[in-house]
Amino acid sequence: ExxxxxxxxxxxxxxxxxxxxxxxxxxxxxxxxxxxxxxxIRRSRGRSVVNVTTFASFASLWLIPRLCQFQKHFPDIDIRVSALDRIADLDDGEHDLALRYASAGELGLPAELMFEESVSPVVSPWYAESTHSGRLPPLRQPADLAAHALTEEDDPRPSAAYLSWRRWLTAQGQPELEPLRWMYFNFTYQQIQASLAGQGVALARLPLVHEQLQSGELIEPFGKAGRRGSPFSYWMLLGPGAARRPEVQQFAD
Incomplete structure (x- = not known):
């Protein structure tokens, strides 16, 4: 009071x-x-903490599903994930490690390449089966997308241009194609959720949906022919002094 x-x-x-x-x-x-x-206090009591910063979709689709395995091997290490829309400063001491999406020339610190970007249309198994059975219009070639809803990431950053349907459609010889409707989302993981729910076709970032493709939760209707690359990749950066801490190195490995 x-x-x-x-x-x-x-x-x-x-x-x-x-x-x-x-x-x-x-x-x-x-x-x-x-x-x-x-x-x-946690460190003084024997609890080691690794502070990780990354963007929300990477945390949701790639990082969090892998934390269970890490914690199984290292139960005494606590993990603190900060999913931010802005790039955190690793010099501030708040974060030990950053997982970033950038072109090689954008990174100001030494970085380790995790994997390169690739995008491809994806749908749920129900959606794919429905295009074969006649419940939904066919989806055999890029021109067929005119009869389907497309989910798009609504992001003004330069990297988003390489994730856009318009760029993909142009590369497939369909620069003027307009879909049945557009569905715009702020984050990639929202696009994927919409696709998993059978609401349309998402242009997925393949490194982030690898497990869903392997398990059959998502399907590429055009197969490998629908894949397109990008100059942007996924990188890991360590903060000053963080690499000397064993818990950070164990997480990075």
């Missing part, structure tokens, strides 16, 4: 009052220091 109003509550929103806005920077700084102290 501090004797003033910190939040102004409206019918549909809550916003900071003038006093709340004044208090906010101090509260953020205190909580940040508290978080750092908690991590120091």
């Amino acid at each position: 501090i004797g003033c109003t910190l939040f102004l509550r409206g019918t549909r929103k809550v916003e900071l009052s003038g006093d709340g806005a004044q208090l906010l920077p101090t509260a953020v700084a205190v909580l940040s220091r508290l978080d750092q102290t908690v991590r120091q």
Whole structure:
């Protein structure tokens, strides 16, 4: 209780009052220091922590499914994943390791190439079977996409141009094709969820859906002929001094 109003509550929103806005920077700084102290206490009690930063779709589709196996082999190492839309500064000491999507020339620190990018149309097994049985229009060649819904990642960054349906369609000789409808999503993992739910055709980033393709949860209707490359790749970067810590090296390996 501090004797003033910190939040102004409206019918549909809550916003900071003038006093709340004044208090906010101090509260953020205190909580940040508290978080750092908690991590120091955990380390002093024998708990090692690896702080990883990456983007949301990579965390959801690639990283998180693999954490179970890592934790099985290293149960004493805690993992802290920060899925951010911005690029975190590895010099700030908050993060030990970054998993990034970039072209080789964009990286300012030494980086290890994890894998290169490749995209391809994908659908769910139900969707594929429906195009064969007649419940949905056929999907045998790129021109057939005019009768289907296409999911698109709505991202203004330069790298997104290589993930776009328009670029893929142009490469397939269909630069003017318009689908039945467009479905726009902020993140790649949302595109994949829509495709898994049978809502349309996604242009998937193959490294991120490798397991789904292997298990049959997703299908490439045009096979390998539908795959296109990109100058962007997936990289791992270690923060200054992080490579000397055994828990970080174990995670990186």
